[in-house]
Amino acid sequence: MIEELKTFIAVVDKKSFTKAAAAINISQPSVSLHISNLEHYFHTRLIERSNKQRNIFITAQGDILYKRAKQILSVLEETREELLQTDHSPSGTLRVGASMTIGEFLLPSILSEFMKLYPNIKLEITIENTEHIYEKFKNYDIDLALIEGTVPVENYIHHNFYKDRMVIVAPASFHYDQGAQLKQSLSNQTWIHREKGSGTGENLNIFLNSYGISPKNLITLGSNYSIKEAVKNNMGISFISSLVVEESVRNKEIKIIPLENQYYRYFSYLIHENNLPKAVELFIERLPQTEGNG
CATH class of the missing domain: 1.10.10.10 (Winged helix-like DNA-binding domain superfamily/Winged helix DNA-binding domain)
Structure with a gap:
């Protein structure tokens, strides 16, 4: 069979x-x-x-x-690997899927620490946008999904693990009226955003709608790096995780336009309800428990 x-x-x-x-x-x-x-x-x-x-x-x-x-x-594979263990160190294969911002800016340090602690656990990593990661999780192609957008309510366990600050970024040369309302200052601008299915793109749409901001033009790019570079090169403005732009802001390559209220979103992990592998439990323990990056 x-x-x-x-x-x-x-x-x-x-x-x-x-x-x-x-x-x-x-x-x-x-x-x-x-x-x-x-x-x-x-x-x-x-x-x-x-x-x-x-x-x-x-x-x-x-x-x-x-x-x-x-x-x-x-x-069956997890059981076989556990039975064949020759020492007390956890082993097996852990399949992790992460959305783009998490995969690019949080996951590398988590993986580095995890590999040092559990060298006998083989890692298979997939980094795509939230929609694609969710589909792989739903089809059992991955054991654990790390996402930054909303997904349908299904038969899985969902937990937030990181509070991420979102910021408006503009070219260093961008001028705006600090006394004007946000809607007035940021409407009729070119906005740069991520593709459909991206958690970052989803949050941009929510932000624009909540402030009634009407972009003059929308440019779609497929990665956080390309958005940051586009902003730096005067192509437009964007709404993105502060994790993506903190170095460029320090180097004065781009600027953050202050908001009256801070805007946050949560990064989450999804796991299947039944037969949680030991490797998944160990990985979840290594996830950050911070409230965010300021």
């Missing part, structure tokens, strides 16, 4: 019997046999085949089995 589940996962991932066979190094007839065995065992159709178009379609029951199969194989 284990091999059949591995084959089924490969077929869903590759969307092809032929590509799945190549990926897991078995023959295509063996792939077909494994899928047939699963469908017989569960008394349901898992994959619909289109002979004319040579396409396959995963049924609703197949979607359920895909997620469960990933859980089953993950637990």
Whole structure:
């Protein structure tokens, strides 16, 4: 049954019997046999085949089995690694997904400390925007998700672990009327923001709407670094984590436009409710418990 589940996962991932066979190094007839065995065992159709178009379609029951199969194989692998331990040092594989700001500015120091404490734990790290990390977490491609945006309420455990200060940043040469209202000063400006699915982009939209600010133009960039560089090079202004810009502000390359009230957001971690691996517990213990960066 284990091999059949591995084959089924490969077929869903590759969307092809032929590509799945190549990926897991078995023959295509063996792939077909494994899928047939699963469908017989569960008394349901898992994959619909289109002979004319040579396409396959995963049924609703197949979607359920895909997620469960990933859980089953993950637990089996964790159990195998624990049983094969030759010393008292924790081992296994920890799959961490982090959204961009967390991955670029908080995660490296956390990982460095974790690796020193637990050298026998293998780390697999994915850094993408919040939406993509959530999808990987939901599909059990990662064990732990570190995110900075909001995600749908599902069957998982959600905890805030870091309070992050958001700031408006502008080119060093930017002039504005300090006596004017924020809406008046910052409307009709070019704003630079992150792509759809980004936690930083989500917070910019919330901020603009709450102050009634109407941008003259919106430029979308795919990373925190590119936004910081765009602001520095007089392309526009932005609303971004202070973690991203603190060095450039110190170097007077860009400036922070003061807000009457500080604006914060929370970084959070997501874990699955059942069968929490020991490596995940140990990693959570290393997450910062600070209230933020000022």
